[in-house]
Amino acid sequence: MSSVWDVLWIIIVSFCFVAYLMLMFYLLTDLFRDRSTSGWIKAVWVICLIFFPLITGLVYLIFRGSGMAERTLEAQKQARSEADAYIRQTAGTNSTTQIADGKKLLDAGAITEAEFQQIKAKALA
Known part of the structure; x- marks a missing residue:
């Protein structure tokens, strides 16, 4: 029979694992969204994310964190303008x-x- 601490530990570990997966997917999405980075550099980042995920993730956030926000904002603006154009074309x-x-x-x-x-x-x- 599991104790309360075992259940609490499973919840904490599950939360950390989901947070880790979200971070990795976000980093990979940002990496492939960046058009200024060459394919070789992207491949190095992906390999490092596979073999040294936590260290690589922290290094990526430190060195490329400001660019992440800019690329995300640009992608949101592009998606918004495409949606607006579609709505105007369809409904208008x-x-x-x-x-x-x-x-x-x-x-x-x-x-x-x-x-x-x-x-x-x-x-x-």
Whole structure:
């Protein structure tokens, strides 16, 4: 039967292992995101991360930590601009198309003049 200390120890070790894995994945992601580093240097970093993970991780954070933040920010900005462009392309119809569609609905009698004015005001806003 396990004692409370055994359970606590398993929780602490599990937390440390998950934190270690997250750090390694973050370092590898940052390493391969960096376009200014050559492939040979990336290979050396990966080999060092495999054989000396903790020391290499600390050295990487010390020497390349500021660049990590810049690369992450750049990747977030690029992802945001791509998402915005996709949303504009998918959801956005221009105002003249909206007004023309509204006019067709008005002429067909599907909407009233007040509803057409609302569509027109919304399209021009």
